[in-house]
Amino acid sequence: MADLRVDIRGLQLSNPVLTASGTFGYGLEFADFVPLERLGGIIVKGTTIARREGNPYPRMAEVPSGMLNAVGLQNKGVDYFVDHIYPQLAPIAANWIVNVSGSCVEDYAATAEKLAGLEHISAIEVNISCPNVKQGGMSFGTTTQGAGSVVRAVRKAYPKTMIVKLSPNVTDIAEIARAVEAEGADSVSLINTLLGMAVNVKTRRPVLSTVTGGLSGPCVKPVALRCVWQVAKAVQIPVIGLGGIMTATDAIEFLLAGATAVEVGTANFIDPSVTMKIIDGINTYLEENGFQSVQQIIGKLEV
Amino acid sequence: MPHKNENMAKKGLFDCTVVSNETLNHSYFMLRLQADGLPAMRPGQFVEVRIDHTPDAFLRRPISLHDVQAAEGIISLLIQRVGAGTQHLATLKPGDTVNVLLPLGNGFSLPENGDRRPRVLVGGGVGIAPLLYLGRTLAGQGVPVSFLLGFRSQREMLDLSAFEAVGSVYITTEDGSVGEKGFVTNHSLLQNGQPGFIQTCGPTPMMKAVAAYASAHGIPCEVSLENKMACGLGACLCCVTETQTGHKCVCSDGPVFNISELTWQI
Ligand SMILES: Cc1cc2nc3c(=O)[nH]c(=O)nc-3n(C[C@H](O)[C@H](O)[C@H](O)COP(=O)(O)OP(=O)(O)OC[C@H]3O[C@@H](n4cnc5c(N)ncnc54)[C@H](O)[C@@H]3O)c2cc1C
Numbered sequence: 001m002a003d004l005r006v007d008i009r010g011l012q013l014s015n016p017v018l019t020a021s022g023t024f025g026y027g028l029e030f031a032d033f034v035p036l037e038r039l040g041g042i043i044v045k046g047t048t049i050a051r052r053e054g055n056p057y058p059r060m061a062e063v064p065s066g067m068l069n070a071v072g073l074q075n076k077g078v079d080y081f082v083d084h085i086y087p088q089l090a091p092i093a094a095n096w097i098v099n100v101s102g103s104c105v106e107d108y109a110a111t112a113e114k115l116a117g118l119e120h121i122s123a124i125e126v127n128i129s130c131p132n133v134k135q136g137g138m139s140f141g142t143t144t145q146g147a148g149s150v151v152r153a154v155r156k157a158y159p160k161t162m163i164v165k166l167s168p169n170v171t172d173i174a175e176i177a178r179a180v181e182a183e184g185a186d187s188v189s190l191i192n193t194l195l196g197m198a199v200n201v202k203t204r205r206p207v208l209s210t211v212t213g214g215l216s217g218p219c220v221k222p223v224a225l226r227c228v229w230q231v232a233k234a235v236q237i238p239v240i241g242l243g244g245i246m247t248a249t250d251a252i253e254f255l256l257a258g259a260t261a262v263e264v265g266t267a268n269f270i271d272p273s274v275t276m277k278i279i280d281g282i283n284t285y286l287e288e289n290g291f292q293s294v295q296q297i298i299g300k301l302e303v
Numbered sequence: 304m305p306h307k308n309e310n311m312a313k314k315g316l317f318d319c320t321v322v323s324n325e326t327l328n329h330s331y332f333m334l335r336l337q338a339d340g341l342p343a344m345r346p347g348q349f350v351e352v353r354i355d356h357t358p359d360a361f362l363r364r365p366i367s368l369h370d371v372q373a374a375e376g377i378i379s380l381l382i383q384r385v386g387a388g389t390q391h392l393a394t395l396k397p398g399d400t401v402n403v404l405l406p407l408g409n410g411f412s413l414p415e416n417g418d419r420r421p422r423v424l425v426g427g428g429v430g431i432a433p434l435l436y437l438g439r440t441l442a443g444q445g446v447p448v449s450f451l452l453g454f455r456s457q458r459e460m461l462d463l464s465a466f467e468a469v470g471s472v473y474i475t476t477e478d479g480s481v482g483e484k485g486f487v488t489n490h491s492l493l494q495n496g497q498p499g500f501i502q503t504c505g506p507t508p509m510m511k512a513v514a515a516y517a518s519a520h521g522i523p524c525e526v527s528l529e530n531k532m533a534c535g536l537g538a539c540l541c542c543v544t545e546t547q548t549g550h551k552c553v554c555s556d557g558p559v560f561n562i563s564e565l566t567w568q569i
């Protein structure tokens with residue numbers, strides 16, 4: 001067995017495979033398929049300061065080798081999480097990470113502060129792809145100022161590991177990564193979904209109730225790999241890579257491109273036990289290629 | 304959040320062997336699958352079938368349990384060819400393997416405390432699929448079952464002998480080519496008498512008409528919804544329907560809902 005341990009600035013993971021927010025519920029939905037303790041970490045559903053009903057149905061469209069979603073951050077709010085969901089997660093020995101979303105800087109900080117006191121939450125992942133309601137609804141993650149302002153506020157409210165999840169819907173993702181690093185992020189994860197759209201020619205209407213939605217699945221992998229490679233070269237903090245990972249080979253591609261860990265998202269829908277296969281497959285690759293540790297392949301892409 | 308219901312069987316992934324795959328009419332086929340160690344399954348629950356070897360069908364396809372032969376480990380799926388996914392399933396041959404995630408969803412409610420009031424099970428098109436296993440289970444508990452099944456025309460009709468073995472079968476077709484002409488809600492069975500409980504699955508307009516009938520007559524009624532799904536496990540929140548208490552997942556809180564829970568304008 002190769003040494004699969006990785007470290008995200010103090011957050012120790014037994015292996016580099018985490019589950020992506022919004023694709024793995026609160027983990028418990030997958031308990032029949034995955035021994036949750038075996039995962040490197042579990043990033044739970046996007047959590048906001050207040051309850052959100054999300055967008056109207058239809059919220060999903062299948063596309064070749066992927067899907068569009070417009071769930072719209074449906075969740076019961078951080079207080080409900082703390083009172084009702086956290087007590088179910090705490091007894092399970094896993095790295096629980098909460099994905100934090102907001103529509104203004106203050107909401108991000110307030111949500112992070114409420115999570116900071118929870119002993120069994122190892123880290124938060126700040127989703128900066130949300131629209132900034134106070135500034136015309138443009139996503140925080142698309143400008144260095146917007147991204148920087150969220151990270152600065154959350155940094156003050158949250159002392160433990162803070163991962164910042166980057167949007168790929170930008171001109172220069174490395175620039176955003178440098179901005180959040182400068183504001184004190186411990187790590188960046190990327191990519192969130194790509195903005196996309198689907199049309200039904202029979203009804204001559206959009207498939208999604210919101211017209212546009214987030215594209216995920218294997219169709220985004222080449223874009224995600226490119227983003228990870230660019231960001232890993234631009235920052236010193238550890239990078240977590242995701243986007244279209246379906247197999248151990250996909251995960252290894254991200255590690256080689258510079259990711260210290262990976263997240264698995266949409267693939268959980270096709271095979272709810274896929275994360276275990278990915279962990280085992282990374283180990284097999286390391287053993288077969290004579291590596292003792294996963295550290296030996298991180299960022300070792302020969303260009 | 305999944306409420307850990309102790310009565311719910313553990314879900315699993317099964318590599319099933321195709322026992323038979325029979326063409327039933329111009330667009331329906333019956334896929335029978337076998338696997339060892341299948342968990343207990345309730346009528347109205349469904350499975351998600353993985354579609355491999357077709358780039359156009361990425362997600363699993365949700366399909367109702369049409370029938371279950373627990374002792375042999377066989378499940379039957381009644382499927383309508385629609386697009387790439389179901390088209391692919393139609394080409395499977397005996398001996399082929401297909402990966403199935405099951406059992407999913409809540410299922411129809413079954414009588415409690417030996418309640419034997421008669422029930423009418425209303426189906427339309429391929430929505431008749433879950434009603435056979437439901438009817439058989441009800442009949443096994445001594446509940447008299449009537450099936451009221453609507454089809455577009457003779458062309459869409461199926462051999463209904465399996466239904467006839469379980470209860471009385473009443474048919475409507477839109478063009479009157481078989482049974483009574485019109486929609487299920489016009490059928491004399493509903494016009495002349497009132498059932499104690501209605502359970503229905505079919506196209507949404509049909510289920511809404513049935514729900515309107517039931518609510519007008521004060522009859523309890525359950526509907527089985529078909530929303531687009533990704534995970535099937537209550538995790539992705541893609542499949543939601545509007546309810547009196549906010550969005551609920553059709554895959555895990557449903558697919559069966561009492562009409563009093565929904566926000567249908569009926
Ligand atoms: C709980 C449940 C039970 C079902 N039971 C049956 C059954 O017993 N027999 C049967 O023939 N069909 C059933 N369906 C419908 C069946 O899932 C769809 O017909 C099938 O997914 C179509 O896939 P496709 O690739 O052939 O069609 P496409 O139209 O190419 O599919 C495109 C996408 O839309 C989704 N989709 C299309 N139609 C439906 C639909 N009606 N409901 C949900 N998703 C849809 C597909 O899953 C896919 O993601 C059920 C659906 C649900 C939700």
Ligand SMILES: Cc1cc2nc3c(=O)[nH]c(=O)nc-3n(C[C@H](O)[C@H](O)[C@H](O)COP(=O)(O)O)c2cc1C
Nearest residue numbers: 020021022046069127191192216217243244265266
């Ligand atoms: C149904 C669905 C819901 C999602 N919800 C969230 C969310 O709440 N917060 C977030 O940061 N990302 C969310 N994402 C994005 C994923 O975490 C991930 O970044 C993206 O899907 C790309 O990875 P993948 O191709 O492996 O799925 C969601 C994705 C999907 C498909």
Ligand code: FES
Nearest residue numbers: 533535537540554
């Ligand atoms: S399909 Fe994922 S929650 Fe229902």
